[in-house]
Amino acid sequence: MKTLSAYIIGFVFSIVLTLAAFGLVERHLTTDHIFPTHGVAVSVLVVLAVVQLLVQLLLFLHIDKESKPRWNLAALVFALLIVAILVGGTLWIMRNLSHGQMQEPLDIFTEENIFPTHSD
Amino acid sequence: MTTKEHPSKNSGHVQEDKAVFGFWVYLMSDCVLFAGLFATYAVLQGATFGGAAIHEIVNLPFVLTETIILLTSSFTVGLALLATHHHKKILALLALAVTLILGLTFLVMEVQEFAHLIAEGNGPSRSAFLSSFFTLLGTHGLHVFFGSVWMLVLMTHIVFKGLIQGTTRKLMCMSLFWHFLDIIWIFIFTIVYLFGALAP
Numbered sequence: 001m002k003t004l005s006a007y008i009i010g011f012v013f014s015i016v017l018t019l020a021a022f023g024l025v026e027r028h029l030t031t032d033h034i035f036p037t038h039g040v041a042v043s044v045l046v047v048l049a050v051v052q053l054l055v056q057l058l059l060f061l062h063i064d065k066e067s068k069p070r071w072n073l074a075a076l077v078f079a080l081l082i083v084a085i086l087v088g089g090t091l092w093i094m095r096n097l098s099h100g101q102m103q104e105p106l107d108i109f110t111e112e113n114i115f116p117t118h119s120d
Numbered sequence: 121m122t123t124k125e126h127p128s129k130n131s132g133h134v135q136e137d138k139a140v141f142g143f144w145v146y147l148m149s150d151c152v153l154f155a156g157l158f159a160t161y162a163v164l165q166g167a168t169f170g171g172a173a174i175h176e177i178v179n180l181p182f183v184l185t186e187t188i189i190l191l192t193s194s195f196t197v198g199l200a201l202l203a204t205h206h207h208k209k210i211l212a213l214l215a216l217a218v219t220l221i222l223g224l225t226f227l228v229m230e231v232q233e234f235a236h237l238i239a240e241g242n243g244p245s246r247s248a249f250l251s252s253f254f255t256l257l258g259t260h261g262l263h264v265f266f267g268s269v270w271m272l273v274l275m276t277h278i279v280f281k282g283l284i285q286g287t288t289r290k291l292m293c294m295s296l297f298w299h300f301l302d303i304i305w306i307f308i309f310t311i312v313y314l315f316g317a318l319a320p
Contacts, residue, residue, distance in 0.1 A: 004202060011195040018191065018309070022184050025314050041318050049310040053303055060198055060299045072144050079148035083155040090159035 010059030017052040143293040161252040169247035174316035183313045193222035194302035223268045
């Protein structure tokens with residue numbers, strides 16, 4: 001049901017999750033390093049973002065209140081599959097590509113690579 | 121009489137559902153567009169070409185304010201839809217007006233951020249990283265701009281025609297669009313700004 005309480009709960013949750021992600025990063029940068037590695041930090045922030053995605057899908061977009069057959073949900077799942085293939089595939093291929101060049105990922109576009117100074 | 125009324129009423133609902141579903145399919149394809157931009161950004165993030173890197177241009181408190189503004193506007197557009205369901209015209213208009221103001225405030229802040237970056241010599245042509253940064257954020261900002269124009273048109277429609285049949289469907293599509301932009305922004309906030317601030 002599209003009730004006022006659903007919107008209020010969704011709003012409060014969204015704000016809390018946003019402030020939590022911001023607060024963690026801010027504390028990590030200013031006072032103590034609360035994340036042991038970069039990977040842990042990225043994982044925690046991704047989890048917070050995905051939880052917020054689910055909160056908004058349920059409480060703002062009411063994806064669970066759709067009557068059967070659930071075509072909206074089907075379209076969403078298909079879109080998420082394409083997104084996963086597109087983003088995951090891109091990162092995978094580009095990482096392999098830069099690895100094949102014996103360089104750090106993303107280092108192929110540096111100034112020296114594009115305008116080599118040692119031409120002679 | 122009831123048998124005569126029922127099918128027409130039912131087909132009206134089906135029509136409405138179909139329109140909203142069609143719009144939903146558009147949103148999902150828009151999702152794929154943004155996925156492409158996110159992937160491009162992720163690949164080019166380190167390609168700074170001697171220019172500013174992401175952690176040098178992030179202003180977290182500023183971006184947090186933008187995020188809170190957009191989140192609040194997503195909430196108020198939901199209130200507008202709720203008011204329309206209860207046939208409260210003034211309340212719906214009020215909620216839409218608040219949403220529009222918040223949306224425009226977000227846009228002004230984003231333009232300020234862009235102008236600041238360009239003035240410092242960190243425009244989109246500076247490096248591959250900045251090109252992808254401006255493309256991703258600019259595409260989202262453009263969506264917010266067209267969403268605001270749409271909202272203005274809808275408000276005019278409600279002012280002059282009231283909450284007539286079909287208004288709910290229009291508002292439903294617009295609110296889906298607005299919520300969708302908010303979700304995209306959550307990922308921009310996380311992937312571009314928070315990851316950027318943490319970048320080694």
